[in-house]
Each structure stands twice: as structure tokens, then as C-alpha cells.
Amino acid sequence: MEIAPDFFDYFEAAAKLLDTDKSIMAVSSWNDNGQKQFVYDPKALYRSDFFPGLGWMLTKSTWMELSPKWPKAYWDDWVRLKEVHKDRQFIRPEVCRTYNFGEHGSSMGQFFNQYLKPIKLNDAHIDWNSEDLSYLSEDKFLIKFGKDVANATPVHGSDDLLKAHNLYVDVRIQYNDQGDFERVARQFGVFEEWKVPLLTQFNLFMFRSRVWQVINL
Template sequence: MLKSHRMFLPLPRRSKHLTGSILLVLFLFFVVYTWRPLLARSDVRPTARGVATALALSEPSAWLRIAKQPEFLEAQWPEERKGQLKQQAALGTTQFPTTAAPIIPVVVFAFNRGDHLRRTIDSVLSSASYSPSLHPIFISQDGDDSAVTEVIESYGQKIHHLRYHWPGKPKKEVKLPAEYLQPPWIELPPESRPPPITPYLKIAGHYEFALTEMMDYVDGHNRWDRLIMLEDDMDVAPDFFSYFRKMSPFFDTDPSLYCVSAWNDHGQKPFVSDATALYRTECFPGLGWMWSRERWNELKDWMPGWWDDWLREPTQRKGRSCVYPEVSRVYTFGAEGTSTGWFFAPWLTSMQLNEENVDWDAVDVGYLHQDLYDDLLKDQLRSAIRIDGVGEAKRAIDRDLAGRMDRPLDVDERLIEYGDLADLTSLMMTARLLYEHKAGVPRTSYRGVVHFRYRGIRIWMVPKSFARGPG
């Protein structure tokens, strides 16, 4: 009987456990299948909304992200945040896909030329080296010109929109260029007077705004460390973006690099021929250029006027130099602008835009590191033939090329020595080069050396003080 009692005693307990397990499974089944449709609904996120509200009021970039969620009501945001959206936010999506290659956005600065802007955007989008995932396009609009806004909105999600409003006065004292410190300009004929001051103040403020937004605030700004800048009157070359991608790592390996530019001030058709040739210059070129976050962080105490001349000053440049191509990767077609077209007719209309889609992955550009570049430059100058004057240099090249259809590799380059800046200016005028110097530095010059091509052969203009070495 004891055995029988022990044998039947566990049965009631096992039955109770089994019943409880069945009830638990049924309960979980009910919970999952009852709440799953609710969880799947995109508009049932009370917790996320509460968290997002807290983030939005404390961190601008988070607010930019959440403000684009369609379920958010504008009335929930404080009035100052609404104004901040209009002044500083990127209008449109800024969600960028994850890519293996570095993201390098391009910012196009626009004001009141809608037709110019459309041509520029179309040129960027049609460039053979353009990649939407690697190069998101931002249009930074100064003001509320309706034609410009309409152009921007017509591209939908292909581009992102920033809007800038000039506060009406610079935030600190402006250093005027020398031409504005001369006797009253009213005594001069209109064609000789410098442009008004205010547009230059607005442009400088616009650049500071866009750089600040792109590097410090725009949603996704932590995804990039480089930035390409264009203006709203530029065509770009097929290899525009692949060129910048190739040069981007130099910022990390060469502290002497100041910027990378797509523009050659002496890039007129008669003076260029080699689409793969790259050089260094101590005169900031601008007009389609790439900067690094490190340079921005160093120089974000921005000058509120004539920003490009400010970047050329020795205090900011600190002995560094920019890389630029022999054949420009941008072409500016805006005959009228802030400078009232001073330089367009004589210099810019004959600029050569590169039409070749260079495979930059196959091009060795290691020689551009400063130490290697300096040695290479000395070697090139050492092998050039000294000659007196631009005219004689051209005649000598003509003699060497006489009867030859193509430029042979064995034709010697020519070298002209000069004494001071006045001598160089005279040489550049004779050669029909742009002879306007910046901060005492000739355009495209490096260590005082300026060069151009004549019939494909380089002519070097070199200061007598330049150390060429033996030979």
C-alpha cells in the first residue's frame, strides 16, 4: 500500500504543472498576436515621440533629424526653434547611406541667378565621376529669391537646401582691401571704381554660415571630414569628383597642404595641355575647392569680408600651399557677378575645361607631397635651358618644333630668371598671364616660380634667388 500511495501521489502535482504551462502559453499567444498589429503601425510611437522632443530641445542636429518625421506637429516646437529651422536647417532629407569610401559633400552657393544655378546643378549631376552616395549636393541659398527657390525645389530629393539671411552688419571689424583706401572713388570714372562693399560682406557671411552648418550642425555632419565648394555659375569636368577623391587623403598625410582646388588661374587654352599634371601653389586659387575639417576648425574665426583674400594672407596660410590641376576641372560662365565682370572678358572666357575622364586611380600623385615636390621641381628647373625673355623663349620653342606634327618628348623646356616682383609682373604681362597678385604672391606661384605652356612646352619664370642646385 505504501508503494501504491507513493505511485499515485505525484500525479495530481504533474497535472497542475501541465495546466499552468498551457495557460501561460495561451496568455503569451494572446499577447503577441493582439499587440503585433499595433507595434507594426508607424504612427503608434508615444515613447519615441517623448524622447525625440527632449532631444530636439537640447541638441540642434538631433532636432533636425526628428523635425523631418512626418508624424511630428510643427505646433509642438517653440517659436525660436521654428525660426532656427528656417535660418539654419537643411530643408529635405539628409539621411545618407553607409559607404565604404569617404563621403565628400559638395556645397553650391547661390543668390539670385536661378538659370545659372540650374546649369550648375545639371553639370554636377551629369559628371561621369559623380556618385549620389559619396557626394550629397547641398545648395546654400542667400536670401529668398523665388526663382532660385523654385529651381532648388524642382530637383526634389536629389539635393538638399540650406538658407542664409545676412544679419545686416558684420560681427567684427572688416579689413578693407587697399583699393578701397585710395582717394574718393567718386573722382574716378565708373569703370575704374571698385564694386560696392556690402556684397563682399554678405558673401563672406554666407561662406561662414555654410561651412559652420556643414561641418558642425547639419544632420550627418559627423559622416565627413572634407567639403567641396562651388559657386552657382560653374560647369564641372567629367572627372571633377574622382580628382577630389584622389586628393582627399593628402590632408591626412601632408600637413603642408592648405587646400585642393579644381581651378588654374593660368588655365587658358593656349597655356595648358596635360590633363594629368598637378602642381602646388602658395596663392589660394578658390573657384571649386576642397577643404578639410581640420583646416576649418583652425580658421573658423572667419573674416567677415573678402574671405578669399583673408585666406591668402601669411597669418592664415602659414607657409602652406594648395594643389591645383594644369587643366581646370571647373569653368565659370557667369559674366556678371560681385566683381562686375572685371576679369571675365580678358581671362575667363578662354579658360579650358577638362573634357577627359581621367582614371585617377591609375595616376601616381605621390610626388605632390611637399618634400618630394620640392626635389622634383629643382630637377625640372635644372634641366631647362636658360633664356632671356618670353619672346625669345617662344621663338626657341618654335625652332625646336619646326617641321614636327606633334610635341616630341625631347624638346627642352625654357627658363627665364627675374629679379623682383616688378620684373615678374612685366614678364607675365608679356605672356598675357593674369598678373594680379594676392598678398604679394603671384597667382599659381610656388616658391616664386610661375610657369605656363607654349605649344605644349613649359616655360618657367624663376626668381634669381631660387636654389636650383648645381648644373
């Protein structure tokens, strides 16, 4: 595992938010859709319903809550269970602060080449102690997130979006079912996993493409 130059500063700054906001369960350094073509802003952080794992931090009190029943295997999937996280959310970056170079481990082969190898590891040193992270508090984030979704330009289908080379605004695409979602995800190259909606907020799936942000809902 390789870490970004601001890895420790990022966690130090996020710890203050983690200590004060009980609606946050953990802070992660990972974005499952953090491939080079899907990220842009090294300062951007988000609240997520999904536990990303791969370099994360929680409080001692949360560890004391979870450790007596911590499973011996597949603990990341266990943390994602509703009865475990109890609707608490997770903070994750747009640009990853960790990089998994274990090509010959459990993520070997095509999965590694398609999803892990292209991950962008942050190379910009952000002065996190001077960043105001109060926008990540539950109430402020919900307001901003709602405005972002409402202001995003509706696009009727990913085909039209892929043809729009000069579109530099946030857009939103509505998907109706699993097949619809997987088709959109496949066209852009993001995870097609339907069982656990990766990095979602209120069943929304967000990623960047050509700098602008795509919101699937």
C-alpha cells in the same frame, strides 16, 4: 559654375593626400592661368603657395581651425595671408576642373573676356583612383621641382622665346623686378599681378606656352 566630368573623382583621390600630408592646407580645382593656350596635360597637378579658390576642399580639422575667424567678405584673400595658411601649401591642377561662366557677376567685362572665358575646362575623364599621387608629397615634389628648374633651358628674355617657334623643351626666364615680371607676363598674356605672385613655388611663376613649360624666376 560648371564642373568637369572627373571633378568628384579628382577630389576623392586628392582627399587621401590631404588627410596624410599636413603641409597641404587645401586642394583646388582651379588654375588662374588655366586658359586654353597655357595648359596641356590633364593629369598634371602641382603644389602651390597661392590659394586658387573656385572649387576647393579642406579637412574638417582645418575648417574647425579657420571657421571661428572666417571673414564675411574677401575670404579668398584672407586665406592667402601668411598668418592664416601658416606656410601650408595648396594642390591645384594644370587643367581646371571648374569653369566660371558668370559674365555678368563681379568678374564682368574685360576681365572676364580676357582671363575667365578662355579657361579650358577639362573634358577628359581621368581615372584618378589609379593615379599615383605620391609625387605630390612635400619631399618628393621639392626634389622633382628642383630638377625641373635646373634642367630647364635658360632663355635671356621673353623676346627670344617668342621668336623660337621650334623650341620644344622646358625653358626658364629670369626676371629682376616688378616691371620686368609684368613685361614678361604681358607679352605672354598671363596675369600681371605682382602683389600676390599667383601660383608660385619659391617665387617661381610657371605656365605652358605651345606645349612646353615656361618657368619665370
